[in-house]
Amino acid sequence: MEGLKRQRVFDLLKGNANHMIEQEVNVKGWVRTRRGNKNVHFIALNDGSIIHNIQVVVEVADFKNEELLKHITTGACISVNGKLVESKGQGQSLEIIAREIELYGGADPEKYPLQKKGHTLEFLREIAHLRPRTNTFGAIFRLRHALAFAIHKYFNDHGFFYLHTPIITGSDAEGAGAMFRVTTLDLDNIPRTEEGKVDFSEDFFGKETNLTVSGQLEGELGALALSNIYTFGPTFRAENSNTTRHLAEFWMIEPEMAFYDIKDNMDLAEDFLKYLIRYLLENCPDDLEFLQKMYDSELIERLRFVTSNTFERLSYTEAIEILMASKQSFEFPVSWGVDLQAEHERYLVEKHFRKPVILTDYPKEIKAFYMKLNEDGKTVRAMDVLFPKIGEIIGGSQREESYDKLFGKIKEMGIHEKDVWWYLETRKFGSAPHSGFGLGFERLMLFVTGMGNIRDVIPFPRTPQNAEF
Ligand code: 4AD
Ligand code: MG
Numbered sequence: 001m002e003g004l005k006r007q008r009v010f011d012l013l014k015g016n017a018n019h020m021i022e023q024e025v026n027v028k029g030w031v032r033t034r035r036g037n038k039n040v041h042f043i044a045l046n047d048g049s050i051i052h053n054i055q056v057v058v059e060v061a062d063f064k065n066e067e068l069l070k071h072i073t074t075g076a077c078i079s080v081n082g083k084l085v086e087s088k089g090q091g092q093s094l095e096i097i098a099r100e101i102e103l104y105g106g107a108d109p110e111k112y113p114l115q116k117k118g119h120t121l122e123f124l125r126e127i128a129h130l131r132p133r134t135n136t137f138g139a140i141f142r143l144r145h146a147l148a149f150a151i152h153k154y155f156n157d158h159g160f161f162y163l164h165t166p167i168i169t170g171s172d173a174e175g176a177g178a179m180f181r182v183t184t185l186d187l188d189n190i191p192r193t194e195e196g197k198v199d200f201s202e203d204f205f206g207k208e209t210n211l212t213v214s215g216q217l218e219g220e221l222g223a224l225a226l227s228n229i230y231t232f233g234p235t236f237r238a239e240n241s242n243t244t245r246h247l248a249e250f251w252m253i254e255p256e257m258a259f260y261d262i263k264d265n266m267d268l269a270e271d272f273l274k275y276l277i278r279y280l281l282e283n284c285p286d287d288l289e290f291l292q293k294m295y296d297s298e299l300i301e302r303l304r305f306v307t308s309n310t311f312e313r314l315s316y317t318e319a320i321e322i323l324m325a326s327k328q329s330f331e332f333p334v335s336w337g338v339d340l341q342a343e344h345e346r347y348l349v350e351k352h353f354r355k356p357v358i359l360t361d362y363p364k365e366i367k368a369f370y371m372k373l374n375e376d377g378k379t380v381r382a383m384d385v386l387f388p389k390i391g392e393i394i395g396g397s398q399r400e401e402s403y404d405k406l407f408g409k410i411k412e413m414g415i416h417e418k419d420v421w422w423y424l425e426t427r428k429f430g431s432a433p434h435s436g437f438g439l440g441f442e443r444l445m446l447f448v449t450g451m452g453n454i455r456d457v458i459p460f461p462r463t464p465q466n467a468e469f
Helices: 009-013 066-070 121-126 135-157 216-226 262-283 285-294 299-308 316-325 342-352 403-412 417-428 441-449
Strands: 024-036 040-046 054-059 077-086 094-105 209-211 228-236 249-258 312-315 357-363 379-387 391-398 434-440
Touching (some): 009 024, 009 054, 024 094, 040 077, 066 094, 135 228, 216 417, 216 434, 249 262, 262 285, 262 299, 262 357, 262 379, 262 391, 285 299, 312 316, 316 357, 316 379, 342 357, 342 379, 342 391, 403 417, 434 441
Parallel strands (some): 054 094
Antiparallel strands (some): 040 054, 228 249, 357 379, 379 391, 391 434
16 A cells, blocks of 8 residues: 555644545544445544544445445454544544545444443443543543643643652652562562561562552652652552542552742642643643543543632641531541541641642641641641642641651650651751652542543553452
C-alpha cells in the first residue's frame, strides 16, 4: 500500500485539517462499528487519540478485494488511504472516502469480547487488556495522562524540583500502612540465625526491605536542601482493604517545602487542586462531557464548583463537635480522639458544609510520629483535605523540626533509631521549619472522572487477590 504519513484522528477532527481537504491522507486504527449495505459501508474508526471516531466510507464497487472487506469487523485494526472530504452525514465534520485498505489484524466477531452493546464496568475489569479500546477507558486514560502532565507543569512553573525517591526501602518508619516484603531469599529454604529468626543478612540488600508506602521521609531530605521538591511515583500498601477507594498499588504526589508552615501548606494544597481541575476543564472538555453523559450528570458542575469556592478550614476538634451535634446516625460512633471514618468525612463535606473541607490539628495519637506537636501538647499540626464523594484526598502536615522532640517521639513509638538515623540527622544539622502533603492520584482521578470505583481509574489495578495483567 502506498506510504502516506499517518494522520491522527485527533489532528483531523480537532486540528486545523482544512488544508488537507480533498487530498489523500492515511489513518490507522481500530474498527468500532461497520454498517451499510451491499453498495456502501461506513466504518467508524478510532485510534485512541480522541474520543470521536472518524468515518471511513467504502464504495464497494471501487474495491477489487471484496474478501478483505469481510474482515473489517468490530475490533479489527486497519490502515486506510483515502480522500479527506467534508461529510454530508450528520454528526461529523470530515470523513474519508477509502481508496485502499490494509488489514493489520482481524478480530473474529464470534470471539472478540467488545461488541457494540454496552458492557458493565465489572465485566470490563475482567478484560483490562482490552478495555482501553472502549470510549469510557479511552477517556479515563487520556484524562489520567492530562492530569499527570498538569501536575508536573504546576510544580515546574512554581519552582519545585521533581525528586525521585526510592521504591525499595529499608525503613518502615512512616507507619502509613502494612508493607510488601522485597526479598530474593529462597522461600523454600530460608536461612536462619542462631535464634531461629530469618537471616536477612543473607538477603539481596543484607537487610529487610519492603516496597515504599510513601516517599515523604526521603522527600524531606530533598526539601532541606533544594527548598521545594515533589515526588510522583507508585506507592504500595498491603492492607486487606477491599473498598472502592483503596488500591494496594497507587500513585502519590508528595510536595515537601522548606520554610512552609501549616497555613502555607494548606494554601498550596488548595491552589494546586484547583489548578489541576481547571486544567482538565480547559484541556479535556470532550472526555469530561462523555463521562458526564454516561456516568455522572453533575460532573462538570461539581468540578466548576470546586474551582470557584474557598475550601472550609476547621480543626479536628470543631469537626468532632459538629459530628456529635448532628442528627445523623453513624456506624462508627464519634468522640474526641477517634480517627474519622469515610462516613464522617463525607457528612462534613456533603451534608454540613457542602464544599471541600480542610481539617487540621488532629490528636497526636492517631497521626504519624513526624508531625509537629502543637502548644497544647495533645494535637499535631496535621491537615487532611476532604472532597465530596471521595472523603480524604490529601493527607499532610507541618513536620517536627526539633531534634529533641522528634527523638522523644521516636522512642515513645518504639521506632528503632538505626532505621531513621539519617532522618534524625536533618534535625541535627541545619534543621528548618517545613511542611508537605500527599495527594492520592487515583483519589483525584475518581473525583475528576466521576467514576465510583478506584479500580476503574488506573489501567491495571492491584487489589487483594488480584494481580492479573
Ligand atoms: O494520608 P496518607 O497515608 O499520607 C502519607 O502517606 C504522607 N506520607 C503524605 C505526606 O505528608 N507526604 O496518604 C496520602 C494520600 C491519602 O490522602 C489518599 O488520597 C491516598 O494517599 N491514599 C490512597 N489511595 C489509594 N489507595 C490507598 N490504599 C491509599 N492510601 C492512601
Ligand atoms: Mg491519611
